[in-house]
Amino acid sequence: xxxxxxxxxxxxxxxxxxxxxxxxxxxxxxxxxxxxxxxxxxxxxxxxxxxxxxxxxxxxxxxxxxxxxxxxxxxxxxxxxxxxxxxxxxxxxxxxxxxxxxxxxxxxx
Amino acid sequence: xxxxxxxxxxxxxxxxxxxxxxxxxxxxxxxxxxxxxxxxxxxxxxxxxxxxxxxxxxxxxxxxxxxxxxxxxxxxxxxxxxxxxxxxxxxxxxxxxxxxxxxxxxxxxxxxxxxxx
Numbered sequence: 001x002x003x004x005x006x007x008x009x010x011x012x013x014x015x016x017x018x019x020x021x022x023x024x025x026x027x028x029x030x031x032x033x034x035x036x037x038x039x040x041x042x043x044x045x046x047x048x049x050x051x052x053x054x055x056x057x058x059x060x061x062x063x064x065x066x067x068x069x070x071x072x073x074x075x076x077x078x079x080x081x082x083x084x085x086x087x088x089x090x091x092x093x094x095x096x097x098x099x100x101x102x103x104x105x106x107x108x109x
Numbered sequence: 110x111x112x113x114x115x116x117x118x119x120x121x122x123x124x125x126x127x128x129x130x131x132x133x134x135x136x137x138x139x140x141x142x143x144x145x146x147x148x149x150x151x152x153x154x155x156x157x158x159x160x161x162x163x164x165x166x167x168x169x170x171x172x173x174x175x176x177x178x179x180x181x182x183x184x185x186x187x188x189x190x191x192x193x194x195x196x197x198x199x200x201x202x203x204x205x206x207x208x209x210x211x212x213x214x215x216x217x218x219x220x221x222x223x224x225x226x
């Protein structure tokens with residue numbers, strides 16, 4: 001089975017940097033994804049790491065260390081619209097995603 | 110591109126009735142679709158994997174006779190909640206993946222909020 005841990009809440013001010021950590025225990029690992037979900041909305045894809053290292057996409061970056069079963073999502077230059085829930089998800093060999101419990105990010109002015 | 114729609118967006122039904130939710134990939138063919146449910150302030154829980162032309166694969170603990178899934182074409186999967194009860198009230202979300210996508214991105218529909226009275 002899959003087990004993922006991430007912080008439940010993070011609060012920061014506009015312009016700040018936030019790092020959301022995700023640790024996982026899996027029976028089969030093919031990659032770590034990150035999704036954003038605004039209240040009542042659909043999850044939207046942010047990033048995917050299959051190999052160790054840092055992937056940068058605009059203000060968002062994601063990191064993976066397979067040997068440590070650990071990854072993080074880095075949100076830079078925080079904006080009010082970044083207030084949302086962020087989920088890490090592990091991909092298994094049949095393309096299924098197992099989601100973490102989610103981290104609620106609140107951005108304050 | 111890669112848009113997934115769901116219909117209806119919300120539905121209220123009486124206990125004991127059945128409800129069908131449609132999931133469509135609008136601009137791509139999806140050989141695999143996934144069905145999730147999400148309770149308020151909680152994570153997405155995978156219910157089943159739907160493959161075109163074959164039987165769905167259900168996750169442990171999900172009753173396949175209660176949650177009927179049909180994937181009749183490469184652009185349409187349906188979830189029918191049979192004999193719905195108040196505890197089935199939830200947010201049901203489908204997703205689809207593009208075959209060969211190196212990022213393993215799943216494209217999610219907007220979700221269907223089911224309320225069973």
